[in-house]
Amino acid sequence: xxxxxxxxxxxxxxxxxxxxxxxxxxxxxxxxxxxxxxxxxxxxxxxxxxxxxxxxxxxxxxxxxxxxxxxxxxxxxxxxxxxxxxxxxxxxxxxxxxxxxxxxxxxxxxxxxxxxxxxxxxxxxxxxxxxxxxxxxxxxxxxxxxxxxxxxxxxxxxxxxxxxxxxxxxxxxxxxxxxxxxxxxxxxxxxxxxxxxxxxxxxxxxxxxxxxxxxxxxxxxxxxxxxxxxxxxxxxxxxxxxxxxxxxxxxxxxxxxxxxxxxxxxxxxxxxxxxxxxxxxxxxxxxxxxxxxxxxxxxxxxxxxxxxxxxxxxxxxxxxxxxxxxxxxxxxxxxxxxxxxxxxxxxxxxxxxxxxxxxxxxxxxxxxxxxxxxxxxxxxxxxxxxxxxxxxxxxxxxxxxxxxxxxxxxxxxxxxxxxxxxxxxxxxxxxxxxxxxxxxxxxxxxxxxxxxxxxxxxxxxxxxxxxxxxxxxxxxxxxxxxxxxxxxxxxxxxxxxxxxxxxxxxxxxxxxxxxxxxxxxxxxxxxxxxxxxxxxxxxxxxxxxxxxxxxxxxxxxxxxxxxxxxxxxxxxxxxxxxxxxxxxxxxxxxx
Amino acid sequence: xxxxxxxxxxxxxxxxxxxxxxxxxxxxxxxxxxxxxxxxxxxxxxxxxxxxxxxxxxxxxxxxxxxxxxxxxxxxxxxxxxxxxxxxxxxxxxxxxxxxxxxxxxxxxxxxxxxxxxxxxxxxxxxxxxxxxxxxxxxxxxxxxxxxxxxxxxxxxxxxxxxxxxxxxxxxxxxxxxxxxxxxxxxxxxxxxxxxxxxxxxxxxxxxxxxxxxxxxxxxxxxxxxxxxxxxxxxxxxxxxxxxxxxxxxxxxxxx
Numbered sequence: 021x022x023x024x025x026x027x028x029x030x031x032x033x034x035x036x037x038x039x040x041x042x043x044x045x046x047x048x049x050x051x052x053x054x055x056x057x058x059x060x061x062x063x064x065x066x067x068x069x070x071x072x073x074x075x076x077x078x079x080x081x082x083x084x085x086x087x088x089x090x091x092x093x094x095x096x097x098x099x100x101x102x103x104x105x106x107x108x109x110x111x112x113x114x115x116x117x118x119x120x121x122x123x124x125x126x127x128x129x130x131x132x133x134x135x136x137x138x139x140x141x142x143x144x145x146x147x148x149x150x151x152x153x154x155x156x157x158x159x160x161x162x163x164x165x166x167x168x169x170x171x172x173x174x175x176x177x178x179x180x181x182x183x184x185x186x187x188x189x190x191x192x193x194x195x196x197x198x199x200x201x202x203x204x205x206x207x208x209x210x211x212x213x214x215x216x217x218x219x220x221x222x223x224x225x226x227x228x229x230x231x232x233x234x235x236x237x238x239x240x241x242x243x244x245x246x247x248x249x250x251x252x253x254x255x256x257x258x259x260x261x262x263x264x265x266x267x268x269x270x271x272x273x274x275x276x277x278x279x280x281x282x283x284x285x286x287x288x289x290x291x292x293x294x295x296x297x298x299x300x301x302x303x304x305x306x307x308x309x310x311x312x313x314x315x316x317x318x319x320x321x322x323x324x325x326x327x328x329x330x331x332x333x334x335x336x337x338x339x340x341x342x343x344x345x346x347x348x349x350x351x352x353x354x355x356x357x358x359x360x361x362x363x364x365x366x367x368x369x370x371x372x373x374x375x376x377x378x379x380x381x382x383x384x385x386x387x388x389x390x391x392x393x394x395x396x397x398x399x400x401x402x403x404x405x406x407x408x409x410x411x412x413x414x415x416x417x418x419x420x421x422x423x424x425x426x427x428x429x430x431x432x433x434x435x436x437x438x439x440x441x442x443x444x445x446x447x448x449x450x451x452x453x454x455x456x457x458x459x460x461x462x463x464x465x466x467x468x469x470x471x472x473x474x475x476x477x478x479x480x481x482x483x484x485x486x487x488x489x490x491x492x493x494x495x496x497x498x499x500x501x502x503x504x505x506x507x508x509x510x511x512x513x514x515x516x517x518x519x520x521x522x523x524x525x526x527x528x529x530x531x532x533x534x535x536x537x538x539x540x541x542x543x544x545x546x547x548x549x550x551x552x553x554x555x556x557x558x559x560x561x562x563x564x565x566x567x568x569x570x571x572x573x574x575x576x577x578x579x580x581x582x583x584x585x586x587x588x589x590x591x592x593x594x595x596x597x598x599x600x601x602x603x604x605x606x607x608x609x610x611x
Numbered sequence: 612x613x614x615x616x617x618x619x620x621x622x623x624x625x626x627x628x629x630x631x632x633x634x635x636x637x638x639x640x641x642x643x644x645x646x647x648x649x650x651x652x653x654x655x656x657x658x659x660x661x662x663x664x665x666x667x668x669x670x671x672x673x674x675x676x677x678x679x680x681x682x683x684x685x686x687x688x689x690x691x692x693x694x695x696x697x698x699x700x701x702x703x704x705x706x707x708x709x710x711x712x713x714x715x716x717x718x719x720x721x722x723x724x725x726x727x728x729x730x731x732x733x734x735x736x737x738x739x740x741x742x743x744x745x746x747x748x749x750x751x752x753x754x755x756x757x758x759x760x761x762x763x764x765x766x767x768x769x770x771x772x773x774x775x776x777x778x779x780x781x782x783x784x785x786x787x788x789x790x791x792x793x794x795x796x797x798x799x800x801x802x803x804x805x806x807x808x809x810x811x812x813x814x815x816x817x818x819x820x821x822x823x824x825x826x827x828x829x830x831x832x833x834x835x836x837x838x839x840x841x842x843x844x845x846x847x848x849x850x851x852x853x854x855x856x857x858x859x860x861x862x863x864x865x866x867x
Contacts, residue, residue: 240834244862247795255793256861259841282797427866454866458836460846465650492867562841565653 022221023085023513024048028061029127033205034075034134036147043128049515049525050601053084055111055450056487056529057129058100062109063536065131072104072197073180073204075135081171081210083123084489085512088218090230092237093491095119095297099171103196104204105182105352105400106421106445108537110196113449113486114171115295118188118212121169126216136206139178143167143211150208153178156345157187160209168213174347176388177203181398183352183423184388187344190315191295194349196422196444197400221514229508233497234299241496245302246292250318251281253426257322260464261563262431264424265326266374267358268417268552271428272561273326278333284316288333300493309334314341322426323354328361329374339380346388352400355423357383359401359416360393368410369393414551419446429549430558430568432457433467437475437576440547441590443533449492452478465566472579480526487529502526527584528600531592535602544589547577612772613850614843615649616690619775620853621782625652627689634685636696637703642678644671669741672724673732681726683707688720690768692778698765701755708750711760719743721766725750772811772851779809779854786854790815794862796823796835807858812837813848815858825860836863 026045031038043057051060058080065078079101086094097119103110122130125144132142139153141164152160157172164170170188177184177199184199185192193199202210220226244252257263258276265273277283284306290313294301305313320340330336343350357380363369371393372379386394396404401423405416417424422445429436438451448454453475457464462471481501485492488505498504502519509517534542548554554570578588585596592602612619617627627643631654634641641656646664659678663670672686683706685699702709702723710722724746731749735741757763769775779786790805797803800820807818816825816837824832831837831846838844838859839852852858 241864243834244795244864245867247798248862250867252794252862253865253867255797256859256865259791259793259859259861260838260844261841280793282793285798448866458844458863458865460836460844463648463650464844465842466648468648496864566650 021045022219023509025123025126025128025216025218027127028129028131029125030131030133031142031145032134033132033136033140033142033147033207038145040127048085048128050528051532052487052525053087053128054082054096054098054113054487054489055100056483056525056532057084058082058098058111059109059529059532059536061129061131062100062102063532063539065133066102068539069541070102072102072107072201075205076133077102077201077204079132079198079201079205081122081130081132083119083128084487085509086488086490087119087123089220089226089512090297091226091490091508092230092234092297092299093295093494094489095295096489096491097122098486098489099186099193099198101198101201102540103198103422103444104180104200105197108420108444108540108542109533110198110444111450111486111533112186112193112195112198113489114186114188114191114193115298115491116189116191117296118169118171120296121214122212123218124216125212125214130210130212132205132207132210135204139206139208141209141211142207143209144213152208157347158190158345161187161189164209164211168211170209170211172209173199173202174345174388176200176347176398178208179388179390179398180204181348181387181390182400182403183349183356185347185349187347190344192344192347192349195351195447197349199347220512222511225511229511233494236497237299237494239497242300242493245300245493248281248285249302249304249316251284251304251316251321253318254321255280255282257426260431261558261561262428263326264322264417264426264428266329267327267362267415268424268428269362270560271431271558271563273331275331276326278331279321279325279336284333288337295491298491300491302493306337308337308341312341314344316340319425320350323351323358324380327354327358327426328380330377330380332377335377335381339377339384342381342384346384348384348388351425352423353384353387355417356387356397356401356404359404359412360397362415363408363412368408368412416550419549420444420546422446427454428558429553430566431563432464433568433572433576434462434464434471434475436549436553436568436573437467437472437580438479440549440573440577441580443530443537450479450482450486451475452482452492465563467568467572467576469575469579472576473583475580476583479530480523483529484522484526487525524600528602530584531596531600532602534586534590535592538591547590549573612770612775613847614839614845617645617649617651618839618842619851620856621692626692628652628654630687630689630691630694631656633694633696634687634699637699638681638685640679640681642675642684644674666736667741668720669732669743669746670736672743672746673729673736676724676726676729676732679726684724684726686720686722686724688768690770691721691766692782693762693765693767695762695765698760698762701759701761705753705755708747708752709755710747710752711755711757711766713757713766717744717747717754718766719747720768722747722752772849775851775853776809776811783854788815788852788854788856788858790818790858790860792819792860794860796825796860796862799823809852809854809856811848812845812850812852812858815852816848816860834863836861836865
């Protein structure tokens with residue numbers, strides 16, 4: 021077998037034993053790797069209805085056929101689990117050496133089940149007590165890095181914060197609380213490494229394609245990521261009144277330019293970095309006030325800045341760095357704290373108010389250690405709102421429990437649909453619908469059935485890219501993503517792929533994630549946005565008065581389901597299951 | 612035109628707001644008939660949806676007549692920047708269906724229609740006789756000659772970017788728009804905002820440094836995207852840019 025190893029390593033932390041489990045070629049062909057294979061493994065390994073924090077809940081690290089090739093941005097892996105935040109599927113992606121080292125164990129995935137009797141580390145198959153419990157992920161990596169490539173949790177994961185991350189090399193599989201799943205297993209770190217090289221079917225062709233993709237990755241399609249990084253979104257979003265501010269009470273932040281890449285870079289830009297095997301180099305490191313440096317992404321800036329009413333760069337960069345140290349998802353941390361700030365202003369809660377940067381920094385640590393009010397906020401905004409009551413759920417910024425990223429849904433209404441129907445909750449990376457809003461193909465301020473039908477396109481493309489796996493930032497370098505991806509896969513695996521088959525693979529992966537959620541209790545009412553977005557008009561600027569009425573969103577949801585061939589309610593008909601050849605291990609009755 | 616006429620800048624705000632303000636000086640009741648897929652600026656007017664926008668202006672007039680309480684309605688299209696209160700008052704003063712006839716053409720969208728013509732409008736639509744003139748004829752309208760009209764040219768509209776820009780220059784002289792660049796273009800240009808003469812988007816973007824290559828023929832070049840006043844996103848560089856308008860150049864790879 022070329023490109024794949026045809027097996028995964030299943031390690032039971034309760035028994036301390038691991039085993040190799042074969043994966044049939046037809047499964048790899050149907051789900052590729054990354055989030056696709058990860059979803060298939062989760063569906064196979066997770067007992068229906070399992071508590072995400074229970075020992076039986078699996079934690080999947082999934083590689084891909086392109087990992088280990090010289091293709092730019094291919095050193096990526098997916099972490100997949102049932103989310104403790106949403107109770108549905110969560111699939112986070114991360115990058116760099118861990119992917120290459122993990123696949124060099126001669127496996128396409130690692131599945132961890134069970135739980136350790138005491139805080140432990142799993143180092144190249146050896147389960148042993150850890151002395152790193154209580155340390156940051158970075159410190160853990162520094163200690164264990166000599167034994168292999170490390171994925172570790174921070175204090176937040178140890179304490180079961182429902183939006184804790186898993187970190188490697190300063191990057192994070194960030195969303196949905198994957199770190200809490202690992203922490204519940206008392207597993208501080210997973211260290212991987214091996215000597216098995218991935219066989220390539222046509223090495224010369226792979227090299228040729230790699231060179232071509234690398235050349236294109238240096239062109240205009242990725243220029244924004246190279247020159248500004250994702251932080252380049254902030255000023256543009258603010259100009260378009262799409263920058264969520266003060267817990268989504270408004271979509272424009274008067275002084276937010278001070279946080280923009282355009283203004284920060286000349287003052288604080290320190291260096292650029294890139295993942296292993298990447299030619300883009302989107303990571304922009306900025307100087308903190310104390311001289312250290314931190315990676316800056318748009319989501320960190322928005323969530324810990326304008327969303328909390330904070331525009332002081334020192335404070336926002338420090339908060340971002342603190343989240344990294346503690347192992348907190350910045351989006352959910354910022355979203356939950358912004359929610360708490362609004363509750364405080366309404367008198368529902370004793371918490372910092374909007375603009376209180378010191379309060380924010382203190383609260384991040386309290387959340388990670390579950391101290392005081394931090395214990396409540398460690399549960400995420402939905403659970404906190406349910407506990408607080410007083411209709412605060414109406415303005416808890418979440419879908420299915422996952423906090424919204426930095427895209428104001430009323431100003432980006434195709435993205436609003438993507439948030440509502442997203443299998444892992446309010447999520448921009450799996451949906452990609454913002455691509456349509458930032459084009460002249462749709463009216464971003466007035467979604468309709470047409471934009472709903474178009475929304476399946478970027479979601480399908482994301483499912484493919486996240487399963488190959490390549491970085492989404494290179495997507496613009498493809499003229500024909502499906503056709504060119506088939507060519508890459510043919511050269512790597514020797515299998516006879518074509519673009520049409522990969523389009524089916526993408527739709528299958530989207531459907532499988534949905535199938536998992538249905539099995540775990542998803543209901544049509546879960547595909548919605550909080551009341552604030554459906555009843556309050558945007559208050560300011562050129563988009564003042566813009567609304568997203570409930571009826572419009574519902575029409576878009578139905579349009580999306582119809583475009584997918586699902587029932588109007590969002591269930592998968594037998595015909596779709598059959599046509600997509602969703603694996604027979606997924607019981608039709610559960611769909 | 613390449614963009615909604617309702618949002619074209621005129622004076623202090625969108626053209627639709629200007630037209631509504633002119634009408635509101637004369638009448639107590641302003642009704643705006645709009646298609647459901649067009650977001651409108653906030654208006655001091657009642658907005659009703661055109662159930663059949665594809666049927667043309669007669670269907671819109673039908674919606675408006677069904678919505679009003681007064682006996683007579685002055686009907687105008689949104690592209691009437693030179694409309695004056697005096698003109699509207701004069702047209703309503705005839706107390707009956709009335710339309711100006713200019714150079715042999717009946718101005719059916721600068722005309723007065725009686726609410727009582729609503730059944731006739733329904734019948735015409737059912738019979739697929741879609742011209743508003745048929746409704747005026749059914750209402751036995753009065754022709755208003757050019758000699759009777761105040762404010763010559765108040766009925767004038769426009770249908771192309773060039774006609775709109777000509778109207779802008781006539782009304783406001785040589786005016787400017789704000790060109791704002793963010794993202795990579797800003798790093799390259801070294802400044803954020805420029806005052807540039809109004810014109811088509813292509814003419815406005817041409818005021819920047821050519822090496823930025825913001826244009827690709829009649830389109831905005833693919834690495835970039837342009838927002839008008841932070842609302843609409845456009846790539847068609849033929850669209851007109853009005854006075855005081857903010858033209859914002861952003862990186863096309865927004866998001867991610």
